[in-house]
Amino acid sequence: xxxxxVTGGAGFxxxxxxxxxxxxxxxxxxxxxxxxxxxxxVKHLLANRNFELMRHDVTFPLYVEVDEIYNLxxxxxxxxxxxxxxxxxxxxxxxxINMLGLAKRLRAKILQASTSEVYGDPEIHPQTEDxxxxxxxxxxxxxxxxxxxxxxxxxxxxxxxxxxxxKVVRIFNTYGPRMDPNDGRVVSNFxxxxxxGKDITIYGDGHQTRSFCYVDDLxxxxxxxxxxxxxxxxxxxxxxxxxxxMLELAQQVIALTESNSKLVFMPLPQDDPKQRQPSIxxxxxxxxxxxxxxxxxxxxxxxxxxxxxxxxxx
Ligand code: NAD
Ligand code: UDP
Ligand code: UDP
Numbered sequence: 546x547x548x549x550x551v552t553g554g555a556g557f558x559x560x561x562x563x564x565x566x567x568x569x570x571x572x573x574x575x576x577x578x579x580x581x582x583x584x585x586x587v588k589h590l591l592a593n594r595n596f597e598l599m600r601h602d603v604t605f606p607l608y609v610e611v612d613e614i615y616n617l618x619x620x621x622x623x624x625x626x627x628x629x630x631x632x633x634x635x636x637x638x639x640x641x642i643n644m645l646g647l648a649k650r651l652r653a654k655i656l657q658a659s660t661s662e663v664y665g666d667p668e669i670h671p672q673t674e675d676x677x678x679x680x681x682x683x684x685x686x687x688x689x690x691x692x693x694x695x696x697x698x699x700x701x702x703x704x705x706x707x708x709x710x711x712k713v714v715r716i717f718n719t720y721g722p723r724m725d726p727n728d729g730r731v732v733s734n735f736x737x738x739x740x741x742g743k744d745i746t747i748y749g750d751g752h753q754t755r756s757f758c759y760v761d762d763l764x765x766x767x768x769x770x771x772x773x774x775x776x777x778x779x780x781x782x783x784x785x786x787x788x789x790x791m792l793e794l795a796q797q798v799i800a801l802t803e804s805n806s807k808l809v810f811m812p813l814p815q816d817d818p819k820q821r822q823p824s825i826x827x828x829x830x831x832x833x834x835x836x837x838x839x840x841x842x843x844x845x846x847x848x849x850x851x852x853x854x855x856x857x858x859x
Contacts, residue, residue, distance in 0.1 A: 546595075548572045548610065552603050552644060553617035555582035557724050558658070558716075560590075561764050562615060567593055569768075574611060578602040580632075581620045586723050603640035604632075607647055613771060614655040616644045619693075621660075623686065623814065624729035630688035637692030638699070645703040648710075656712040656771050657700050659780060661821055662690045663715060671788075671822040674715070674780050684816040697780065704778060712770050712777075717784025717823045721760030721843060722850035732757065735795055736844075736851045739804035749813030751792035756822045758785035759843030762836035769832040777831050784823035785836040801844055 549566050553559040554575030559582065563573050572595045575587060579600065590596045601607060603618045619636050620626040626633045641657065648655035664672045665680035680690045703709040720732035727733075738745045766783035789797075795808055828834045 546570060546572055547612045548574065550574045550576060550609060550611040550614045551617060552576045552615070552640070553582065553619060553658075555579060555584060555586050555598070556617065556621070557582075557586070557721075558719065558760065558763065559617045560586035560723055561721070561760050562617070562767065563587060563590060563596065565764050565768065567595055571595065573597070574599060574609060576601045576603065576607065577618065581622075581625050581725065581728065603643055604635045606643050609647070611651065612653055614644055614648055614653055615658070615767070615771065616641065616655060617658040619658070622725070622728035622730045626689040627685055630685075633688040634692040637689070637696045641696035641699045645699060645709060649703060649707050652710075654710040654712065654771065655700075656714065656767065657696060658767075659697055659713050659715045660689075660693050661715055661717040661782070661784065661823065662686070663694050663697065664821070665690060666816065666818040667820065670820055671786065671824040672782065673824040674782060674827055681816050685814075686816045701778070712773070713779040713781070714767055714770050714783045715780050716763060717758055717782065717821065718755045719758045719760055719763045719784070721847055724847070726851060726854050731755070731791060731794065732847065733851070735798040736802065736848055737855070739798050739802040739806050740848070740851055740855050742804065742806055744809040745795045745799070745806050747791055747795060747808050747810050748817065750810070751795065751808075752790050753813075753817060754788045754790050754820045754822065755794075756785055756788045757794075757840055757843070758783070758836055759838035759846075762838050766828060766832065766834045766836075769834050773832050781827050781831065782823040782825055783828060783834070784825065785840075786822055786825055787840055788820075788822040789840065797841065797844060801841065802848055
């Protein structure tokens with residue numbers, strides 16, 4: 546049995562990760578300051594004697610004893626990470642330093658949840674890991690993009706300088722049950738709007754693209770990376786190459802929910818990337834990983850979840 550620390554474990558992805566690690570027989574320590582996550586996301590795990598929940602902010606040092614660390618702590622949706630941008634950078638950078646210091650002391654393997662945002666508004670399509678990205682260093686997305694880029698730098702410097710066993714995954718847009726209905730991401734916004742018969746808010750002309758990965762596939766890729774070939778540090782893209790415009794996504798959501806909602810067009814947020822699609826050749830070759838859940842199937846499961854959320858709110 547391994548003792549595994551998951552930071553940000555009470556968030557959307559973290560809660561699914563804790564669940565999977567427990568089901569595989571591990572002992573899981575979930576650390577979270579509940580900034581964007583919630584106890585509700587992990588309440589079904591609290592009765593499991595191999596699960597422990599600790600309120601802690603990763604910008605402060607943490608002294609615990611574990612074998613592996615998954616570092617997910619960081620707000621992830623644009624409205625949430627822009628709400629307190631200084632705290633977002635602190636979480637990425639000070640959080641990475643503290644978790645790397647912990648990994649160094651314990652000689653523990655550590656995985657960083659990085660992001661496709663390190664590519665910024667990319668000129669290379671699809672994005673391969675060797676692309677350095679096109680990121681605005683002084684815009685409203687920079688606290689997140691540059692914070693995550695600096696965290697990657699720290700991971701590679703702890704690896705080069707202190708031989709810490711690192712694993713870096715670049716996560717592309719992921720969706721599924723337990724997304725926060727109010728965090729402003731496109732999948733949760735569109736589904737909630739469709740279920741409530743509200744207007745569907747398209748930012749810009751809706752021709753910008755994203756590639757959406759269902760949460761179960763993502764978690765599978767993350768765990769494969771942690772357990773992957775020795776010395777394979779990444780960075781490796783984990784995402785679903787199926788690429789859609791926001792108009793196409795809206796139309797799919799309307800069809801699957803049989804909603805009467807209409808589309809409304811709103812201003813495009815500053816620095817919003819025009820296109821995004823992962824190249825997953827490296828993940829296929831090194832980890833034998835590829836996603837299996839088609840957008841329609843994943844959306845149906847997510848819609849079921851949000852139907853419950855809407856019912857409970859009534
Ligand atoms: P989320 O907001 O649901 O989860 C983040 C969790 O981190 C929350 O539980 C939050 O309370 C916690 N947290 C934030 N600051 C903290 C701090 N200082 N100390 C301790 N805990 C803190 O978001 P998510 O979608 O589950 O994202 C998880 C990770 O994956 C993030 O690092 C995010 O950048 C990365 N990621 C997610 C996506 C995606 O599409 N979901 C894409 C790329 C990268
Ligand atoms: N750290 C931690 N837990 C540990 C070991 C270190 O939180 O078990 C933190 C510690 O606060 C330090 C940071 O990680 O500031 C970086 O640690 P490192 O050993 O690299 O640096 P140093 O202690 O020399 O500053
Ligand atoms: N978006 C949209 N309507 C919404 C929320 C988002 O059209 O209600 C767009 C947003 O401008 C972006 C895309 O959907 O082009 C994905 O946005 P999200 O915030 O989910 O993720 P990110 O931009 O970080 O990839």
